[in-house]
Amino acid sequence: MKSLADVQNALLAGAVHFVLPEVVLVGTACLLFVLAVVYPRRTAAVGLALIGLTWAVALTYSVGSGETTAFWAFVEGTPYSPHLLAAIDPTGLAALIRWLALASGFIFVLLAWPEIQDHNAGEYLGCLLVMIAGSSLIGRVNDLVSLFLALEMVSIPTYVLLYLPLRGRGEQEAAVKYFLLSILSSGVLLFGFSYLYGLTGTTNLGALLAVLSAAHQHAITPMALIAILMVIAAFGFRISAVPFQFYAPDVYQGGPTGVVAQIAFIPKFIGFVALVRVLGLVIRPQDGLPFEASTTLIPLVLWVMAIVTMTFGNVLALLQDDLKRLLAYSGIAHSGYMLIGIVVACGLPGNSTPALSGVDATLFYLIAYGLMTVGAFALILYWNSQERPIRTIDNLGGLGESHPLSAALMTVFLFSLIGMPMTAGFAGKFMLFVSAFEAPVEPPMQNLYRILAVVAAVNAAIGAVYYLRIVGVMYLRDPLHPVSSARRAVLPLFAACLCAIGTVAFGVYPRLIADSTQQATPLVEVPGNAAVVARM
């Protein structure tokens, strides 16, 4: 039989095979940085970035489910659980997150086209690829150190991207604001992580959660509560949940539109994935969740956060005239909806098997949110021009006549953001509300969940007001300043078409991705091994 050290060494050596597409992405990014010096051309950089992404997709496709098989093969015939030992864990969420990251990578390269110039194309796309590699890694890291570094792999390039297409004071302010608040949140995150490490003596996430759960059977450690609150606060910044949302409107308004589309999706996406990992919702420890509803107030904190976030976002979005600010507040509101799934998953009792576990609903909504929000930003980018910048909602007047195709696409995205049937937004909201309403929990919590679902439904109605206002301006009002019909980049329009096709397809037939989100978040407990944990 293999000894513990053998298993560990095998897992260490094998970890390289679990991150090959990410290695390809980072390698392409390095090539792009070099290319930017020797041959600074936009077309060459975009071509190279697309080749890198395609290569990563091909690798991901060829690996298939082989990763998971290989992962379990390492521990075959031994009593050890790989989730308590490995730093990279390709099971569960990992594959879905990687596909999502790569798909968003293609869309963002298309969106980058109008905003990059020959002299900054290489740097811009290189940073973008590092970001994509980082967000793909978040789905599979199982270690606090790697998790933090993967999160920073997304944050650091974002600072550069916000600064690269530097044009005015507004953009500088946005970059500095995002930078300062982001490093503050990273600091808080590290503070929390250091406590978690100090309490458990291990950086392995699976082992750490198993130790915490076992310890919390007897008594709750206040240190662990403080630590997890700090971690939630830091992720709250990334998903722009109240009260960590201050930066969002200013950054969205000031930043370059293509980069803002990235900020609207990627940090939220990785923030939620990292949150479900750290709360133990993916790798469920044997002794139950470390921060259960029956013993700690953490699910209640998330409950309050969800309600305040969605209400705050929707009410303030009503007051906005600036299009990008409006989308910022709408993004805050949608984070509130997505938190519902996390709250539900935190409160589920150990051996329950509901139809929706909460996390899968959140993942579905994340995909739907990404499609519709990034699509909306793509259209803003498409309409925007030097002579006729698109800033306020009034700028969109008359688009229904002058640009029928793009206005129709925008209407699809806005209807999806409202949650109209036949769109992905509806399917996502439906899954979230059902998961909250049908959660198999005891009465006091059950009532809280029902209140949550009702508040979310009221919020969805408030949201309809400001989204419909945009539709009304596009179709019913005469143009104040006609959007220029100069020759414009078609790539953002192409990206918007792709997003719209996704929005409608996943709305009409949600099973297309609902099946994979459910497979990615199985409710089974990972068999823990107390002997291994105790030794660490």
Add this chain to the structure above:
Amino acid sequence: MTFHDALFLILATASAVSALGVVVSSSIIRSAIWLLFMLMGVSGLYFFLGAEFLGAAQLIVYVGGTMVLVVFGGMLTTRGPFDHVPVGLVGWVLGGGLSLALFALLVQASLSFVSHPRTDTALPGTGPLGLTLLGVPETPGQTAYLLPFEIVSIHLLVVLIAAAYLARAKRRPTSTHPEADHG
């Protein structure tokens, strides 16, 4: 009181007083200097606890590197109104109240936390630490940090590119490429 206790008291008091100095002082440069003494005090505590590597790293990285950067940055950028940052009464009350609450919470949590002293008293020196970093765990149960180590190098690369770009941007205005704006 043993020699150990006295030494600990001196180091802890020095760190705490300097930490207060960082907050109380309204001049940025003075704050930075107080921070220097605070970091030195903390590294002294690490040495005192026997964590030599951590203490040395603290001295080299924070006291030696980061602090010099902070002081230089402060000297280069603080002009006129930003030299002194006076804090209003509201700031004192709000900030002070919040930090006092956090402090009380942390003290309460640390006091309620029962620590189990390690059975193996030997702390790893730099040799084993370096081996772990490069992927050769000494004992079962340890994690190796080769992959994170590589990720850090990617961070440094991106930061270097950003720094180079910031420095270059001033010499090459964007207006030299007007034709590349919309194509």
